[in-house]
Amino acid sequence: MKKIQLFAMGLILVGAISCKQAKKEVETTTEEVVEEVKTEVMASKTIxxxxxxxxxxxxAGDVTFTEENGNVIMKATLTGLTEGEHAIHIHEKADCSSADGKSTGGHWxxxxxxHAKWGAEGGYHKGDIGNFMADAEGNATVDFATNEWCIGCDDETKNIVGKAVIVHQGVDDFTSQPSGAAGARVACTGIIQ
Known part of the structure; x- marks a missing residue:
């Protein structure tokens, strides 16, 4: 009878230890999943x-930047343009204080x-977004995405915070140095987070 009682107590002890171990594994797994979800939520930024x-x-208009999974998506919605093709660039300073937009400096x-077309084999500015079309009513939408930008990261060759978006009156010819001869700066916004 003593052997059965000792055996039963041993099973209860083993069961209790197994339950504690299982509980600890569930808690650890739960913490890992919660941390992973937090990381994914933090990975998406929109300004x-x-x-x-x-x-x-x-x-007039607005520009939205969204960073998700290592890519930055830029969407610009514009009104009041002349019909036809216009250039859009990121410039080096988030300073739109001057009447002509030149306070933003040159291309980032x-x-x-x-200076060249985005993706050119010989190199290009990180601000060389390119050209877009405005319709007969002067409206335009620009969609652009790249993994060569980030929002507020520590890599100064990728971080767009502290820069400006400039829309030009004319067309970027992709060859004239250093700016593509795109003409007057007709709209500006500083990217300040």
């Missing part, structure tokens, strides 16, 4: 800015490349 008219234009070029 939106209103465009200011410059150079006596009537251009942290890797010291020549």
């Amino acid at each position: 939106t800015f209103a465009m200011e008219a410059k150079s006596d234009s009537n251009v 070029n942290p890797t010291f490349q020549p």
Whole structure:
């Protein structure tokens, strides 16, 4: 009878230890899943800015940047443009204080490349977004995505915070140095987070 009681007590002890171990594993797994979800939620950032008219234009609109899974998506919605093609770039300073938008400096070029079309084999500015079309009513939407930008990261060759978005009156020719000869700056917004 003593052997059965000792055996039963041993089973209860083993069961209790197994339950504690299982509980600990569930708690650890739960903590890992919660941490993973927090990381995924933090990985998505969105910032939106209103465009200011410059150079006596009537251009208005907004620009939204969303960072998800290592990519930054830019969407610009614009009104008040002249019909046709226009250039859009990221410039080096988030300073839209001047009437002509020139307070933003030149194109953002942290890797010291020549001006060119985005993706050009010989290099290009990180701010060389390109051209877009405005319709007969002066409306346009620009969609652009890249893994070469980030929002507020520590990599100064990728971080767009502290820069400006400039819309030009003319077309970027992708060859003239250092800016593509795109003409007057007709809209500006500073990217300040």
